[in-house]
Amino acid sequence: MTEAAPTEAAVEFLVPGLPYSAPELRGMEIAGLVVHVIGDLHLAADHLSAEPETDPARVRAAAVHWLAAPVLTGRWAVMGLTAAWILAGGPAPSVLEAAVDRYHRIPLQPLSVRLNLEQTDVVEEPSDVIRLWGLPCTGLARTVEDLLRRAEDPARAAPALAAAARLLPLTPAGHLRDRFERNRRRPGMAGARRALERLLSG
Numbered sequence: 364m365t366e367a368a369p370t371e372a373a374v375e376f377l378v379p380g381l382p383y384s385a386p387e388l389r390g391m392e393i394a395g396l397v398v399h400v401i402g403d404l405h406l407a408a409d410h411l412s413a414e415p416e417t418d419p420a421r422v423r424a425a426a427v428h429w430l431a432a433p434v435l436t437g438r439w440a441v442m443g444l445t446a447a448w449i450l451a452g453g454p455a456p457s458v459l460e461a462a463v464d465r466y467h468r469i470p471l472q473p474l475s476v477r478l479n480l481e482q483t484d485v486v487e488e489p490s491d492v493i494r495l496w497g498l499p500c501t502g503l504a505r506t507v508e509d510l511l512r513r514a515e516d517p518a519r520a521a522p523a524l525a526a527a528a529r530l531l532p533l534t535p536a537g538h539l540r541d542r543f544e545r546n547r548r549r550p551g552m553a554g555a556r557r558a559l560e561r562l563l564s565g
Contacts, residue, residue, distance in 0.1 A: 374425040377405040400426045401448075401455040402475030423449045424495040430459060430474055438464040438486040440499035443479075446506040447526035449495060451533065462486055462501070485509075503534040504542050507559075512551030514558035528562055536563050 377397060379385035388405050391397040397405040404426050427441055427449060441449065443460035458477045462485040469478055485491050491505040501509065507530050513523040531539075543556050 374406065374422055374429075375410070376400065376426065376429060377407065378403050399455070402426075402430060402459075404429065404475070419452060420449060421496050423452070424498040424500070427459065428496075428498040430476060431461060431478075434470055434474070434478070435461060435463060435467065435480075436465075438499075440485055440492045440501055442481070442483070442485060442501045442506065443509050444522060444526055446501045447510060447530055449498070449500055450503060450506060451526070451529040453526060453529055503530055504539055506530060507534065507539060508542060508546065508549075508552075508555060511555035511558045511562075512549070515551070515554035524558065524562070527558070531562055 377383060377388060379388060383391065385403070388397060392399055392405065396408055398408050400406055400422060406422060427445060431439075431441065440446075440462050441460065442462045444456045444458070445460045447453070448456050456476070458479050459474070460479045460481070462483040463480050464482065464486045466482070467480050469480075485501055485505060486499075488505075491501055492499050493502045494500070500506075507527050510523040510527040510530075513519040516523075539559060543552060543559055546552055547556070
């Protein structure tokens, strides 16, 4: 894996019960005192600044790490809509998506977001995974590829295309076209290539 940042994000999140209840946090959010991040994680509004430790991408990475790391073992990396959210922002996902190298039981004590775990080759491909403040995450090109492979799935196409569109300005179009050509035998790549061209021409 390549290192995108040297140290793990250290962000102090507020969660229900520590010390505020869920209704109290909701009231504080309405009053502008806290900001909802993902799931049941909130951040005090006055912590959001230009300081490196509260960079929005770092906060997003820290939030997903906070939720996922205690549950997942072995090699894993966030992927799909979760990776896209960390890399480029947008609406926080309601489902945390991660690639894993082994079977995992979904925890009996549910997280505040659902888990969608997929055993894929991504954890075997170091070039496809970066580390963002300690969080393993699919890189830009792999994330775009994974999203656009959903382009012809009616249930998943709309959020996947919107997330991919936010990522496209961050990586060269030629690099994506070359990658999609190399990986054309992966399931869903015919639709992904068509979707890529539509996005690039739009």
